Amino acid sequence: MQPDRSSEERMIDSTLRAWRFNADRIDKFFNALSPDQLEQEIATGRNRLIYLWGHIAAVNDGLFPLLGLGPKLYPEMDSMFITNPDRAAVIMYSAEQLKQAWSHINEKLLAGFSGWSPAEWLERHTAVSAEDFRREPHRNRFTVVLSRNTHMAYHFGQAILAKPRDLKL
Amino acid sequence: MQPDRSSEERMIDSTLRAWRFNADRIDKFFNALSPDQLEQEIATGRNRLIYLWGHIAAVNDGLFPLLGLGPKLYPEMDSMFITNPDRAAVIMYSAEQLKQAWSHINEKLLAGFSGWSPAEWLERHTAVSAEDFRREPHRNRFTVVLSRNTHMAYHFGQAILAKPRDLKL
Numbered sequence: 001m002q003p004d005r006s007s008e009e010r011m012i013d014s015t016l017r018a019w020r021f022n023a024d025r026i027d028k029f030f031n032a033l034s035p036d037q038l039e040q041e042i043a044t045g046r047n048r049l050i051y052l053w054g055h056i057a058a059v060n061d062g063l064f065p066l067l068g069l070g071p072k073l074y075p076e077m078d079s080m081f082i083t084n085p086d087r088a089a090v091i092m093y094s095a096e097q098l099k100q101a102w103s104h105i106n107e108k109l110l111a112g113f114s115g116w117s118p119a120e121w122l123e124r125h126t127a128v129s130a131e132d133f134r135r136e137p138h139r140n141r142f143t144v145v146l147s148r149n150t151h152m153a154y155h156f157g158q159a160i161l162a163k164p165r166d167l168k169l
Numbered sequence: 170m171q172p173d174r175s176s177e178e179r180m181i182d183s184t185l186r187a188w189r190f191n192a193d194r195i196d197k198f199f200n201a202l203s204p205d206q207l208e209q210e211i212a213t214g215r216n217r218l219i220y221l222w223g224h225i226a227a228v229n230d231g232l233f234p235l236l237g238l239g240p241k242l243y244p245e246m247d248s249m250f251i252t253n254p255d256r257a258a259v260i261m262y263s264a265e266q267l268k269q270a271w272s273h274i275n276e277k278l279l280a281g282f283s284g285w286s287p288a289e290w291l292e293r294h295t296a297v298s299a300e301d302f303r304r305e306p307h308r309n310r311f312t313v314v315l316s317r318n319t320h321m322a323y324h325f326g327q328a329i330l331a332k333p334r335d336l337k338l
Contacts, residue, residue: 154326
C-alpha cells in the first residue's frame with residue numbers, strides 16, 4: 001500500500017480486508033467439509049451447515065442488484081436458502097453446486113467492490129430513492145457492505161458450533 | 170448529517186452506525202433475560218449465555234488499551250471470560266455486575282470513537298510498532314473497530330440460538 005493513499009482510500013482498504021477475512025474463513029471452513037458433514041445440524045433441530053452456507057451465499061448474491069452491480073447470479077437460491085427455512089424447499093443445491101455458486105458470487109462481488117472510487121462507495125444503494133437518500137445519506141454502498149459483513153460473521157459463528165473435532169482451521 | 174461532510178467522515182458515520190447496530194441488539198437481547206435464562210447453554214455442553222455476554226464485554230474492554238483510550242475498566246473479566254473457558258473460572262460476575270460492566274464499557278467506548286478525527290481513526294493501534302506500521306498502515310484503529318464489530322456479531326449469532334421463545338426482539 002502506498003503511504004500517500006488518502007484517508008478514504010485507507011478506510012476502503014480496511015473494509016475490503018474485513019470482508020475478505022470473513023469470506024476467506026467461511027470459504028475454508030465449508031470447503032473442508034464432506035457432503036455428509038454438511039448435513040450436520042448446528043444444534044439439535046436447528047439449521048444444517050449446508051443451509052447456513054447457502055444462506056450466506058444467497059444473501060451475498062442479493063448484493064449485486066442492491067449495489068447496482070447487475071442481477072443476482074443464482075436467483076433460484078432465494079427459495080432454497082432465504083424465503084424458506086431449512087428442509088422446506090423442494091429443490092436444493094448439492095454440496096458441489098453450492099460450492100461453485102459461493103465461489104462465483106464471492107469472486108465477482110470482490111471484483112465489483114474493488115473497482116469503486118471513494119465517491120462510488122458512497123453512492124446510494126438501489127433500495128433507497130434519490131429523495132430519501134438526500135435525507136439519509138448513510139444508506140450507501142459502504143454501509144451495506146459493512147452490514148453484510150457482520151451478517152456473514154453472525155452465521156459463521158453459528159456454523160462453527162458444528163465444526164468436526166478433527167478439522168483444523 | 171450535513172450533506173457537505175467529507176468522504177472519510179461519511180465512512181466513519183457508517184462504521185459507527187454498524188457498531189451501534191450490533192451493540193444495541195446485544196444490549197437489548199441480554200438485558201431482557203433473567204439470571205436463570207442467562208444460565209442457558211447455546212447448545213448442549215456449549216457456552217452459557219452469561220459467558221458469551223461476558224466474553225463480548227471483556228473483549229470490547231480490551232479495546233481501550235489497544236486503541237490508546239486508557240486502561241481496561243474491568244481487567245478481572247479477562248480470567249472470567251477470555252483466558253478461561255466457561256465454568257472454569259473460580260469467580261464470576263453476577264448477571265447484575267455484568268450488566269453494569271457491559272453498559273459502562275460500551276458507553277465509554279462509543280464516547281471514545283466519537284471523539285476521533287479521520288486522521289485519528291487511521292492512527293496505529295498500540296499492539297503494532299511504529300516501524301511495522303510504516304510497512305502495514307492498515308493496522309490502525311479503523312481496522313480494529315471493524316474487526317471487533319464482526320466479533321460481536323459472531324458471538325451474537327451464537328447467543329440468539331438460545332433465545333427464549335417468548336422473547337420479542
